[in-house]
Amino acid sequence: MDKAQRDELIRLITSPPAGSKIAAAKEFGIDLTLLVRTLELTPTERLQQLAAAQAFFQDLRNAMKAASHG
């Protein structure tokens, strides 16, 4: 994604056209600003980011479990 595309993406998600799916997602409560980051990544990097999130959430669950048994 080059700078022009990134700027266009930010414009779209901050001021989506009325009646668009982007506007509907924003209205629904989706944090579309997260897409700026994910769309800059390659598909492989996106899956790596997903795996890192999974590991983080697992660490959180383990910490909660340890705290509740402590």
Add this chain to the structure above:
Amino acid sequence: MVDFQRILTALCEAQVRFVIIGGAAAAAHGSAFPTYDLDICYDRSRDNIGRLASALEPLHPRLRGVVNHLPFRLDAATIANGMNFTLSTDLGDIDLLGEVTGIGGYEEAKRLSLNLVLFGLECAVLSLGGLILSKRATGRPKDLLTLPEIEALREVDSQVKPESGPAETQNQDSVAGKRNEQEPSS
């Protein structure tokens, strides 16, 4: 945690015919929603089922969500006699689907997929249009929750993209990001 790279490598090295679907496919397209397993739609042909069973056997697949003392062996006969399997493996959870709600079997999923290079492997990944079809048809709350984001991603894909093709193709490791067939219109 799913080791996507090692599972996909095992499947590709065994030449299993499959399409990545579900949350991992959505993530590959840019979704920010987390998922905790890898869902694939696999070809139900006899030879492919054999390759799938052989690829997964070293990963010690077992049924997810059942007590451990239930006997289970995921071999070709088991897969042939079933359809969809929710499994845990040594490399994370994987769901095997012979049919995808709203889409059909492997051939239909393949036609609605893109070839993306993931970890250096060319993999078929269900398109945003295919994901929308599936999630609308499934209609579960968790699917409907993610649907607006996927529909927005598809709209972004159509409006913010290089002239050469969909947004995915501009990434350096997705040069094989060609569509296997036109996506259905929304």
